[in-house]
Amino acid sequence: xxxxxxxxxxxxxxxxxxxxxxxxxxxxxxxxxxxxxxxxxxxxxxxxxxxxxxxxxxxxxxxxxxxxxxxxxxxxxxxxxxxxxxxxxxxxxxxxxxxxxxxxxxxxxxxxxxxxxxxxxxxxxxxxxxxxxxxxxxxxxxxxxxxxxxxxxxxxxxxxxxxxxxxxxxxxxxxxxxxxxxxxxxxxxxxxxxxxxxxxxxxxxxxxxxxxxxxxxxxxxxxxxxxxxxxxxxxxxxxxxxxxxxxxxxxxxxxxxxxxxxxxxxxxxxxxxxxxxxxxxxxxxxxxxxxxxxxxxxxxxxxxxxxxxxxxxxxxxxxxxxxxxxxxxx
Ligand code: PBG
Numbered sequence: 001x002x003x004x005x006x007x008x009x010x011x012x013x014x015x016x017x018x019x020x021x022x023x024x025x026x027x028x029x030x031x032x033x034x035x036x037x038x039x040x041x042x043x044x045x046x047x048x049x050x051x052x053x054x055x056x057x058x059x060x061x062x063x064x065x066x067x068x069x070x071x072x073x074x075x076x077x078x079x080x081x082x083x084x085x086x087x088x089x090x091x092x093x094x095x096x097x098x099x100x101x102x103x104x105x106x107x108x109x110x111x112x113x114x115x116x117x118x119x120x121x122x123x124x125x126x127x128x129x130x131x132x133x134x135x136x137x138x139x140x141x142x143x144x145x146x147x148x149x150x151x152x153x154x155x156x157x158x159x160x161x162x163x164x165x166x167x168x169x170x171x172x173x174x175x176x177x178x179x180x181x182x183x184x185x186x187x188x189x190x191x192x193x194x195x196x197x198x199x200x201x202x203x204x205x206x207x208x209x210x211x212x213x214x215x216x217x218x219x220x221x222x223x224x225x226x227x228x229x230x231x232x233x234x235x236x237x238x239x240x241x242x243x244x245x246x247x248x249x250x251x252x253x254x255x256x257x258x259x260x261x262x263x264x265x266x267x268x269x270x271x272x273x274x275x276x277x278x279x280x281x282x283x284x285x286x287x288x289x290x291x292x293x294x295x296x297x298x299x300x301x302x303x304x305x306x307x308x309x310x311x312x313x314x315x316x317x318x319x320x321x322x323x324x325x326x327x328x329x330x
Pocket of ligand 1: 119120121122123124131171172206207208209210211222277278279280
């Protein structure tokens with residue numbers, strides 16, 4: 001008998017063979033670029049904890065959207081940084097609020113050449129930094145008020161849809177948010193607007209740099225609405241509820257520390273499953289690369305491939321445009 005009997009290395013011998021037998025090929029269309037737009041800026045401003053990421057002005061976000069379209073990315077997700085915040089997050093559903101103004105400008109500029117998406121949450125717009133409104137009086141004063149928040153989300157959804165968002169990303173983790181928003185859109189004749197549910201969203205330390213990017217000063221933490229990192233099966237419950245309420249796409253967030261959850265979710269539903277490679281995931285790799293401890297491009301592509309392999313159809317990543325160019329270059 002010849003030995004070894006099997007030689008898996010045979011299929012790894014050349015780039016051509018490796019390409020032919022690769023189980024996954026990342027495609028630029030499966031990358032979505034998150035962008036920040038800050039009210040009152042006249043030039044883009046770097047975010048210190050997110051190397052390579054900026055807060056955009058209204059003019060520069062339109063350029064960034066066009067650049068993303070040129071690079072072939074599948075979508076662009078907008079986040080707003082308002083000049084003024086209040087307890088109810090009034091700027092979220094104000095048609096002159098920064099996010100809605102930016103959505104209008106970007107949708108006008110890129111049309112149907114990519115999918116224009118809006119983050120549907122209140123944390124960027126509230127002065128306390130929570131994803132919902134707070135109970136005002138009584139023994140529960142200061143707690144996030146689930147059902148009152150749903151009313152704020154439905155109003156915001158209608159404003160974002162009117163501004164030109166084709167997909168709304170529900171990232172607030174309130175119970176019933178998908179159903180409430182779906183019903184409000186349908187009642188307004190907006191059956192066309194796609195709902196992306198951040199179904200399994202964990203209370204994660206990896207969101208740290210994002211809070212810098214949106215200048216959020218959170219009072220307390222989000223553990224009463226975002227999931228406990230210890231829980232895996234609970235993600236399937238959240239996903240099941242969101243799909244039943246009408247989610248068109250479900251997402252797992254963060255990505256890399258939650259590949260087990262992503263894999264479980266992908267196996268359990270028949271809607272598309274996406275993942276969000278969050279700010280702290282970028283910061284970690286950039287810091288290591290800046291020290292020369294890892295090869296930046298290879299590490300970034302490896303993380304994206306791993307997230308894709310675990311079950312994500314598309315990935316939201318701040319590296320979307322750069323990665324799309326690398327993938328096209330081959
Ligand atoms: C909520 C929202 C957050 C992120 C995306 N949407 C912050 C949070 O939940 O605390 C984080 C994304 C990132 O860290 O890149 N609007």
